Amino acid sequence: MRPNSLAVFNSNDIYPISADSTMPFEQNRDLFYLSGVDQEESVLVLFPDCPKPQYREILFLTETNEHIAVWEGEKLTKEAAIQTTGVKTVFWKQEMEKVLFELMSLSDTVYINTNEHYRANVETETREDRFNKWLLAKYPAHSVAKSNPILQRLRSVKDPIELDLIQQACDITEKGFRRILDFVKPGVWEYEIEAEFIHEFVRNRSRKFAYTPIIASGNNANVLHYIENNQQCKAGDLILLDVGAEYANYSSDMSRTIPVSGKFTARQKEVYNAVNRVKNEATKLLVPGADWNSYHGEVGKIMTSELLGLGLLDKADIQNEDKDWPAYKKYFMHGTSHHMGLDTHDYGLLLEPMKANMVFTVEPGIYIPAEGFGIRLEDDVVIQETGEPFNLMRNIPIEADEIEALMNS
Incomplete structure (x- = not known):
């Protein structure tokens, strides 16, 4: 990544079929690769040069509660997320815009994630697509870079x-x-x-x-x-x-x-x-x-x-x-x-x-x-x-x- 830059990665949506039916959830592979998080409505932010060390890796998650636990099963708690991912700073998703505002004011370049696989032919707008549109409209003065080439090199060589x-x-x-x-x-x-x-x-x-x-x-x-x-x-x-x-x-x-x-x-x-x-x-x-x-x-x-x-x-x-x-x-x-x-x-x-x-x-x-x-x-x-x-x-x-x-x- 360029100096003083941050990168953002979003989970996939749960895609609807009709009525209240949905397709089985499949996590965005980049987010899973980088974090190990396998649940919807999750966001990972990486900012290696952030002057505040606690903000160099941040995970945003849906806040779990008793209703979700009864109807869907408990989502990741902050403690479980830290243990699962190794990311030390976890916020609930409703705090993301406020935290991101501070991070963007400290950075010069934002890396956005797009699907550039040579076989990709995607007509559906993804959660990542919607987020990228919102981010670039809200912060037009930032330089923009692509995370995909870095991920292609990282993911192609297996651990x-x-x-x-x-x-x-x-x-x-x-x-x-x-x-x-x-x-x-x-x-x-x-x-x-x-x-x-x-x-x-x-x-x-x-x-x-x-x-x-x-x-x-x-x-x-x-x-x-x-x-x-x-x-x-x-x-x-x-x-x-x-x-x-x-x-x-x-x-x-x-x-x-x-x-x-x-x-x-x-x-x-x-x-x-x-x-x-x-x-x-x-x-x-x-x-x-x-x-x-x-x-x-x-x-x-x-x-x-x-x-x-x-x-x-x-x-x-x-x-x-x-x-x-x-x-x-x-x-x-x-x-x-x-x-x-x-x-x-x-x-x-x-x-x-x-x-x-x-x-x-x-x-x-x-x-x-x-x-x-x-x-x-x-x-x-x-x-x-x-x-x-x-x-x-x-x-x-x-x-x-x-x-x-x-x-x-």
Whole structure:
């Protein structure tokens, strides 16, 4: 942060549905990352150079009372907030404007928080948006800076505690996957498989799926974001599973593809093993200093070689390809990796070199509508200072022969 500046971070709203219904509360990930506070109507102010030391970190919270305790459960008290967050100064929210007036008079620059993730497409006005409008209108003489680039760098490199939580989420996902390997057979419905996953997740203290699950049998797998999960699984088909458990607000992100009948056909296994080889080779490229675009270019070359071997491409396809949309994109049209952490598609500045302790997915796929199936395989890995990345999903079955053995045991 610049000298003599302060930064403000707001919680998310509880979003309404209709009547008195609301969506389940999800905390703003930046506020959670910086404070550990997981309740609504909370504000964190950071002012490292404040001449009053007690005001260098301040938390504003909704004042709890007996009515709230009875109807909703007690909110954080000041004492509990200090213990939870390490922030020594806690005010009730109704005092914020008065305290903030004093802080703004002592500072020159205010950092506002905006969502600049490369996939963000937000039409809803957030609590943060409303606060920023109010703050800039009330204090127009202050310099304004962005906190997002700082947060992108901070959040993309994981602390050991964060890695432990992501590992927990991956371990719960493993339990769900092993459960459905015993469950799947011809005639089950995609939504029944989804139910088996969430049963196992909740009983292992995950609150929910980390993202909307994809349970895509047969040709449904060729729709990249298929989430209807309402079709019956038929003998001979494959099921593409893109599912992950949440744990303590941290995500996991797994893809596996399994045979409904418990055995791959020769062609299915041929394509499956090609995807797995691409995944294994791509993983080796995730090292400190690697460049995002170059990495995806190299993976494209690996995939092109496999598609040639499968007879899906020929040399003429390669010679005549559009360099902006290479030939392999006909069968593998999405990216290979993304940052992962508090968000499933987590923060990370893609134009900066990769660093140790960043967590990435590795998720190549081959999608063949003409043959009635698509295959995607995905693990979550941690970049190491030296050597290959550490696979957080190393215990989740992935080899075709192991999948078949477990489904038929």
